[in-house]
Amino acid sequence: MLPAPLFLSLLHHKYIGRYPNLLRPTTFNEKILQKSLRPDPWLTELTDKLTVRDYVARKLGESHLIPLLAAPETFTKEVFDALPDSFVMKANHGSTYVKVVRNKSATSFEELRDLANHWLSLDFYKIGREKHYRPIKPRIFFEQLLLDESGNVPPDYKLQCFGAKSGRLVIYILVISDRFGADTRGDLYDVNWNHLDVVIGEYKPSENPPPRPDNLDAIVDAGIKLSADFDYVRVDLYSPNSQIYFGELTFTPGAGVLPFMPDRIDYEWGSLIPDAYLSITPSLRATSPGVR
Incomplete structure (x- = not known):
């Protein structure tokens, strides 16, 4: 308040x-x-973890973007089933909204859906009053899991x-x-x-x-x-x-x-x-x- x-x-x-x-x-x-x-209003576009990809592609090149597996409007069982055995689930509208999945068989759609719904319910602006986060429409997306040569x-x-x-x-x-x-x-x-x-x-x-x-x-x-x-x-x-x-x-x-x-x-x-x-x-x- x-x-x-x-x-x-x-x-x-x-x-x-x-x-x-x-x-x-x-x-x-x-x-x-x-x-x-x-x-500056432009910071919203650059802070959104999905829309910033266009800026990075122009400045650095698409090859430097982590491959995007899915960015569904709604996270459904069909989306989950289509994901590979390993991936990273993220939300676009805040910080620390990251879930690393190394083995899909060790988790469940319901577990990830509940976590995704929790993230989507959060207003990240209220945490630290960073005003440029406020206009971001919360979304869930999935990226390829990056691993080094040691796994x-x-x-x-x-x-x-x-x-x-x-x-x-x-x-x-x-x-x-x-x-x-x-x-x-x-x-x-x-x-x-x-x-x-x-x-x-x-x-x-x-x-x-x-x-x-x-x-x-x-x-x-x-x-x-x-x-x-x-x-x-x-x-x-x-x-x-x-x-x-x-x-x-x-x-x-x-x-x-x-x-x-x-x-x-x-x-x-x-x-x-x-x-x-x-x-x-x-x-x-x-x-x-x-x-x-």
Whole structure:
């Protein structure tokens, strides 16, 4: 029932330990809160995990999209029966709505249907007041399950891309390992793969940080292409067996209440985002499909 600015200020104080300055934001989290409250309308199209695929195909190429198995208007038994033995079920309108199915015979249509219906009933906007999520029509879809050569879900490369639109690009790479396992870890690197002593959110660093991927240059290049229109965006990629696949674009990570250790990173990353920045080049918005 609280107005969004008050709700977010209280949430920020709870997780960050101070009240945000929403009028003159300086930290990373404050500027993310600003974007949550006043997003460009185009962000809805780019945040929707289905409609963003068209943008990625234009910028990076269709070969970098995870193969889409089904995106039904209604999840029925017929849809379930037509799916392969392994797949990933997702919802398009929020975060963490992901179900990995390695063996379809070990689950049931009813179990997945109930989970899908639960996701569809949730208003993701109410969780963190990220306004650009509000217009997204919730849908369930199914993608091919990506596995590396060891049969494991590949690491998630989250490229924090600052300043691309203004020509002062800075990239940090957060690597999430064992995301769906019992020992999920998060390791932060600079673009040259120097491991940084930084903790982001709930992700604790690994005792033995992941080695530099052989195709790091290609991963970074994909991030550069997908971030070119923005002053800040997080580009999520996967690279099983040296093939690069798109995960999602995130404009308001952690809903603006993402703790950093040390806390100075909140200020350092905030300085990389221009004050009162516009996330999208107006000329690109004018020519983008679906933008009015």
